[in-house]
Amino acid sequence: MLARDKNKPLLDETATVDEAITSRRSVRAFLPDAVPESMIREILDVSSWAPSGTNMQPWRVYVTSGETRERVSRAILDSGLRAEHARGEYKYYPDKFFEPYYARRRAVGYALYGHLGIGKRDVDQMRAQHDRNFVFFDAPVGMIFTIDRRLNQGSWVDYGMFLQNIMIAARARGLHTCPQAAFAPYHQQIRPVLGITDDEIVVCGMALGYEDASKPENRLRTERAPVDDWAVFSR
Numbered sequence: 589m590l591a592r593d594k595n596k597p598l599l600d601e602t603a604t605v606d607e608a609i610t611s612r613r614s615v616r617a618f619l620p621d622a623v624p625e626s627m628i629r630e631i632l633d634v635s636s637w638a639p640s641g642t643n644m645q646p647w648r649v650y651v652t653s654g655e656t657r658e659r660v661s662r663a664i665l666d667s668g669l670r671a672e673h674a675r676g677e678y679k680y681y682p683d684k685f686f687e688p689y690y691a692r693r694r695a696v697g698y699a700l701y702g703h704l705g706i707g708k709r710d711v712d713q714m715r716a717q718h719d720r721n722f723v724f725f726d727a728p729v730g731m732i733f734t735i736d737r738r739l740n741q742g743s744w745v746d747y748g749m750f751l752q753n754i755m756i757a758a759r760a761r762g763l764h765t766c767p768q769a770a771f772a773p774y775h776q777q778i779r780p781v782l783g784i785t786d787d788e789i790v791v792c793g794m795a796l797g798y799e800d801a802s803k804p805e806n807r808l809r810t811e812r813a814p815v816d817d818w819a820v821f822s823r
């Protein structure tokens with residue numbers, strides 16, 4: 589029998605990995621079904637195999653469920669601090685949007701509100717939907733990610749790979765996620781609940797659980813620009 593060429597993936601493996609990547613989407617309504625702690629540990633363990641410059645592994649994760657998850661939600665929602673006045677410790681978005689990013693941002697916003705039947709001027713309903721972030725869209729597990737503030741941009745690059753691994757490992761187990769930068773501006777509210785030190789910056793949160801497929805917000809499917817729009821092949 590010919591030995592299998594190790595550089596040539598089995599079709600099965602390609603399909604499985606590609607499916608895990610492309611079936612990941614941001615889910616914004618979850619079922620209450622619990623995720624066993626052993627599964628969460630497994631997801632985090634496998635995700636920690638993300639590469640990082642000089643293997644620094646710059647991540648720290650606060651995994652919350654039950655009462656603690658609710659205390660995080662309450663600390664934010666009861667603070668009375670509206671998103672437009674809350675300040676994160678890093679800038680996720682540009683100060684002023686420009687093309688092609690502005691159009692993409694608007695498209696996803698309108699599509700989400702469209703599924704929810706929220707009109708373009710219905711600010712109260714938009715706020716209510718934004719606040720759904722803070723209950724982790726009812727997911728049974730809410731994670732808060734932090735990074736040591738002395739670390740540099742390179743470590744933030746590493747961090748993204750770690751976060752993506754979590755979302756893909758979750759898919760492999762039938763789970764869904766939503767990464768949530770919405771938590772970053774509320775770091776002062778979250779810190780005392782989780783014991784996050786002043787040495788750490790809150791990077792983002794993430795909801796983890798089983799999708800509630802009956803909810804309209806989960807009908808949202810985003811698009812991607814074709815490869816030739818952003819890849820340059822030089823021969």
Ligand SMILES: Cc1cc2nc3c(=O)[nH]c(=O)nc-3n(C[C@H](O)[C@H](O)[C@H](O)COP(=O)(O)O)c2cc1C
Pocket residue numbers: 612613614615616696721766767768769770771792810
């Ligand atoms: C780091 C990060 C933070 C995000 N923060 C939020 C958030 O706070 N709330 C939210 O509803 N979606 C959030 N998203 C989801 C994006 O809106 C979503 O990834 C994008 O629209 C593409 O859609 P998809 O994830 O379904 O492919 C975030 C995504 C990333 C990568």
